[in-house]
Amino acid sequence: MDNIRVLNAYINQWPVGALKDTNGVWSFEYAQSWVREGFPLSPALPLQTEILIDGSTYRQVQNFFDNLLPEETARRLMAADAGIDVADRFGLIEYYGAESAGAITLLSGDEAPIQNCELQLLDLDMLSARIKQLPKAALTKGAPKRMSLAGAQHKLAICFESETSVLNEPIGETASTHILKPDHNDTVNYPHSVMNEWFVMKLAGLAGLGVPSVHYLHVPEAVYLIERFDRSLENGVLIRNHILDGCQMLMLPPGSKYRDCTVENLIKLGSMCNEPAVTRKKLFNWLVFNFLTGNGGAHLKNLSFFAVADGYILAPHYDLLNTSCYGTSNQWMREKMVTALDDVGIYQEVTLKTLLDVATQMKVGAAKNIEKDLRAMCQKVMKGAESLYKELDDVNEEQSDLMKLTPGEFRQLRSIIYGPIKEACEIGG
Structure with a gap:
């Protein structure tokens, strides 16, 4: 008997397609409405009516969606919090797919995205307590929303008011506005990473590179906040914009990010x-x-690209x-x-x-x-x-x-x- 798991993919309430795991083989099928009016999610997933199925050696579907998950220690902690085997990539995507890198929302069964705006205040003492638990527990432990953010560092999707320094956590389908990162947990070998990154990002803007708005706070632990360039405000509604990182663009697994970052x-x-x-x-x-x-x-995962109807555009640097x-x-x-x-x-x-x-x-x-x-x-x-x-x-x-x-x-x-x-x-x- 086949072991089949299915997740439905959405972008801003629009059905994009179905991600399926059949006995360990991943496939993706675009929704007919998305084929007519949408765009390809990546070069590896061309817009077509036929089902895209992974082969035994080239796994274009799994590679693309695996790039949405965090890496290394962050992935292990999130897997432990969810009670899921760290090797079960589909299970992790199923658990954390409501808020991922970029625009894609992945939901199971009869779930459908709801356009809402619910926030929960993140008290600074609570944030400080979560940071103190690193690396024993994920930064998302205790958050009202399950979320998956690509990368190797501990991160938290947040809604941030820069004028008041108020932090809120999104609930349900509410989109986040910023990504928060604390100092590297190995403060002996990697001290003050928050101020390091804030300073170099501000310097990049002064040097003429395109970068998002960045901030720092002490809660009292240092935290770095970067505005999400994959979000935009349209008619008072926060819209998710689809982006791909360099590995996804080149149809590579996340493990290739260093080796294949060549001229x-x-x-x-x-x-x-x-x-x-x-x-x-x-x-x-x-x-x-x-x-x-x-x-x-x-x-390569430090480079992102906006996917638009007629191609790709380099996103701001981060x-x-x-x-x-x-x-x-x-x-x-x-x-x-x-x-x-x-x-x-x-x-x-x-x-x-x-x-x-x-x-x-x-x-x-x-x-x-x-x-x-x-x-x-x-x-x-x-x-x-x-x-x-x-x-x-x-x-x-x-x-x-x-x-x-x-x-x-x-x-x-x-x-x-x-x-x-x-x-x-x-x-x-």
Whole structure:
């Protein structure tokens, strides 16, 4: 007798299709109405009336939906909270599918999405208590809504009022507005990750990269909040927008996020978008910014793309932080980069010519113009980092406890600015 499990997929109350697990083989069938008026969920799931069925070696359906789940420790904790085997991917999606990365809502049986707006206040003491339980329990433990957010870090989908710093948790089908992340739980080896990420994200905006609005609070534990760019307000209603990460775009499993983050694949991603030349330039700038800020952990799941009726558009950047400061003291230039630049895989071997050669490979413009842009970005990053630090320092004594930085956080920022950032920016002369 066949063992069959079925989940219905929706985007903003619209039925998209049915996800099915039959004896361990996954398949997806688009709803007829979605075939007529919708768009493909990914390049791996073309819009068609025929059922898409995984093969024995190539599992395009499972890979796509598996990318919606968190990774590593976060997945294990969520599986434990749900009482589900961590290897049961379909079971995890079934349990947590009401709120995932992007727009897709996955519901079982006769359930149907309801357009509502119910919120539950998240008291700061309660949030602090949940953070103290990490990594023994998931950050979502005790939340009124089951949710699945891709990535390796502990996260919580939240509704945040930036003017009042009020945090609410969404209930039922209510969409979240922000993603909240606490400091890395290994504070000895990865201290002050919240302020690190907030600072580098703000710096990215100053350097000209497209980034969402970001915030930080101390509850008293530090938490980082990033506005969800996969949400938009239309006629007073919060709409979910469908996005794909780099692995989903390239039809890769999440485990390939580091290995396959190559210049060649970035070029391929650019060619898949509506404005290939513009997108390649943005991806090149992302590569350069990661080098200048010592972000050695950037990978394919750190890139997202909006799926629209006529193609794909690169989304704002996220998960930008300095990882080099967590390596051996003063040895960051000897570390390997995730994405080799013109076959150069170690920071200290990268030169201005290296970056110019990558620009040529990615076809982002004339060498003379690119060199000028690179030197300008080096100046923007270094001056922006010093200016942003001064701004924080000047107002810190006047800040409330929610916003006041600790001496340790300031010390961490100085080590980032006058270590990896300063050394890398010297490449621009």
